[in-house]
Amino acid sequence: MTFQVTILGCSSARPTLSRHHTAHVLNVHEQFFLIDCGEGTQYQLARYGINPLKLNAVFISHLHGDHTYGIFGLLSTMAMMGRQRALEIVAPKPFGEMLRSHFAFFRIELPYPLEIREVDARKSETVWENRVMTVTTVPLRHRVPCCGYLFRERMPGLNVHKETVGFYGLDPRQIAALKRGEDVMLANGLILPNEEAAYRPYEPRSYAFCSDTTPSGKAAAIVEGADLLYHEATYLHADKELAAKTGHSTAWQAARIAGRAGAKHLVLGHYSSRYKELEPLFAEAQAEFPATVLGRDGLVLTLEKDRSLKIGEK
Known part of the structure; x- marks a missing residue:
């Protein structure tokens, strides 16, 4: 039973030649879920061999462009690819208004249903579930309403x-x-x-996505015990004042939150384009939380049934 994360993009506000805007794909039992959809997401899906028609749902953390600009083109591309089944999108308000305005201006009529659920980013609640997984919102601290998501595999059958x-x-x-x-x-x-x-063949696995945010003890409590925690690490700790001013975290702060949450593994991402090399961010976090992974485009993180982490690339 698959539980796998593919990182499509690991940059922050400005992409670089090797780092695209934020987007992750979570594969749970061969059901596919897109988390954030920055500019260029559909290109990255094609690059890494993930068919967008397989997407069951999309989860948007907040309405900043580097997390949403890719959704408009992706929805249109799926229409051209012949999508017919409904697509669910979970996002903070006013995502629905933003999307309707785009469709109205460009006179777009999709041939498949969109089911939009707008969430209150200030609350932690179960916002999506099916037979294999539940999804809970994680209130985050950013400049606009923003929530992370905790994806929990359902208890396997006996x-x-x-x-x-x-x-x-x-x-x-x-x-x-x-x-x-x-x-x-x-x-x-x-x-x-x-x-x-x-007997239970294995224990349920979990993935927590926390971006964008300053360090949050409340978020750490909600994602407590997560097998894999993705936490933004936009800046080095030497730039902590800039991180606080812009509503972001440093690599050291991300590591501290991982430790506080009792996460088993931490993956970093959402790096500022000011850093040409990422090793200093990785070293800063790993010194505080040894089980740290340096997120990068094309990285594939697989949680095995024993909840160990296998790291690969597309």
Whole structure:
């Protein structure tokens, strides 16, 4: 069962030749979700071999251009590609008004339904769910209403030990009952407790996306225990005053939040274009939080069933 993040862009307000605007793709059990959609997102999707028609939903953190400019072209491209099934978009207000104005000005009529859910970025609440995942908003501290998202895999279903099936000669009806969490009566009249026969194949995995924001203890509490935390690291800590002024975090602050949240792994991103080399940001964060990954375009982060992190590239 896949749980994988692909970073399409890791830059902040201004892209560079090697760093595009913010966009991530989360693959949960082969269901695909786009998180933020900066300029050039559809190019990056094509570059890394991700079909936009597979997208189940889009989650927007806030209405700054480096996180939203790509949505207009992407929606039109999916229309030209023949998309018919509905697309859900979750975003803070007034995203719907912004999108309707764009469609009206350019006289665009999409051939597929858009289902827009506008969220209150000040609240933490479950805003999306299906059979494999739930999504909770994470209020962040930025210059405009902004929320991160906590993506949690649902608890996997129970399996039954093969040895137990053979030892007791369990029939399909009894196996089905055990998978539902029930105890079962054996042929000899004894009760087989569910906990002795059934087990969870793995623990649910989680991914927290926190950008853009200054350091937030409230956000750290909401994403507590996340297996993978993406936290913006726009600046080096030497530029902490600029970070505070613009509503951003330093790499050191991102690492501190990861530690406070008890995250298992931290991935950095949203780097200022002023930094040609990213190693100083990585070193700054890793010194505070060793399990740090330097996010970059094309990086693929896979949470295995044992919740270990596999790092690769597209």
